[in-house]
Amino acid sequence: MGPFDWLPYAPLEPLALDWLNGVELAVLRLDRIDPLISGNKWFKLTEHLAQAHQAGASGVISLGGAYSNHLHALAAAGKRFGFATVGLLRGHAHHTPTVEDLQAFGMHLHWLGFGGYRARHEPGFWAPWRERYPHLYPVPEGGGGLAGATGCRVLVEQARAQLSHLGWADYDAWWLAAGTGTTLAGLVLAEAGAHLVYGAMAVPHDHGVAQNVSALVQGGYQLLDASRGGFAKVDPLLRDFIETTEQACGVPLEPLYTGKALLALKHQVEAGHVAPGTRLIFVHTGGLQGRRGFTAGRA
Template sequence: MQPVHLGWLERAGVELALLRLDQVDALICGNKWFKLAPYLKQAADLGLDGVMSLGGAHSNHLHALAAAGARFGFRTVGLLRGEEQDNPTIADLRQLGMQLHWLGYGGYRRRHEPDFWMPWRERYPGLLPVGEGGGGLPGARGCAPLVAQVREQLAGIGWGDYQQLWVACGTGTTLAGLVLGESGAHPLVGALAVPPGHGVEEQLPALLAQAGVEACGYRLIDASRGGFARIDPTLARFILDSEAECGVPLEPLYTGKLLLALHDEVAAGRVARGSRIVAVHTGGLQGRRAMQERLLALAAQRE
């Protein structure tokens, strides 16, 4: 846990601490390890050889999975969105030993269909299929202990309690885990990295229902800036200025958008003076490598 000091927070009388999951591990970092661990145990318990999963060309999830496979000695297969390309993430996946298959865009859109995994199970009978981003109830349960980590570290930063817990949402799995961990003790805010209407609103209640928990205690806000992976000059400038002021590295798809959404909530007066907020830094910094030049160019438009 790291207190973060930014001028706009201090002027509003709001305190913020980040749970720095980006510092968990150099390669298996962020919330990805917490979502993956239950699936890796499941594969081991079933006597399987490894795991196959889905993601985009900059996927933090596939990157963490490939790194875990290389470190712990199990096979990994990645099914990727779009056409074959090269970037720093793809180079890492190959170097880490992940076998890659490019599905195109139409093929990737089929991932939610009931028979999607059938040919891949036949091709790789020794691998456990895991949904995009490590989504699903096992992944959510893997994230539930993060709440205990927050509470255990409060005294270390001089806090007795907090008023809200924030996290960015891609599939909603991490937020579902935090709902399980909080058990109604604190309000949760999910900052949507994908625009509303792309499934998170339905997936969250479904995940919680599987866990036997009522879908309550959280609210969702649109932090997507109009689309997943969409970066505009305002976001780019905000990220670079925030990094310069507080020293915490950010990425533009999740934590950067979360902090800008929090800024906008504070500016609109929807966060009470005196509030203490914990936000989860979900990692993803490896994916920023291919975006740095674009980020700088966009930020320059705001100067």
């Protein structure tokens, strides 16, 4: 594996929506960094790939579902930069637009079933895969852990460098969806207490986001439930909100993360929990390729 010095730049854009009620909002468009290696997933991968290179690995093995943004970005990166990728997938073999892309990008897939995938946190899980693929570097689900968080620290630097374009001297806080909390932890590390980071949890409390984040950082953030009843739960209110928002501002959203996070912010503003004049940076974490599963009828 060669060195990975590609550092895409995410534009920071003002977002005007009628429900903001005096709150100033700018969106960091990670969805625009690249057509395929999109969103926060690349930033979460950078440190893992650097460690794989240092270890002399010829490629990477990781885990995810049949709509995984993480595996999609990893497979696309493998194809572009010329390293091997193996994906361990949840469930049983079936075709989705994401899976078809993974295969087209050259990722070798193994389907673990549901029980086999649940075992991914057990101490001996990686042993047989290390034996089968001794030259591949294992990356945790979603590119998580301290390495994943460290790779996301640069997002703070990129946003601050663009504040003058908005006419802002400073901002008050960050707002983003939290699936594992890795990106949130990276922002907290980079902020070092300077600005609060709000994480709108796109998954229920029992998915361990709070535990993941507290293992990486202490303080400087606040979590709130935006799961709307469960991971991948998409109700009519959320669908209508996404459609209305896209028509109003032209920013594409997806229903698992960014849509839920922005709707949660709307509820907080309407409840009076965010004061007029507050300046927030909203992180668009990408994941738009996953929308194909919903337009195909996945609920």
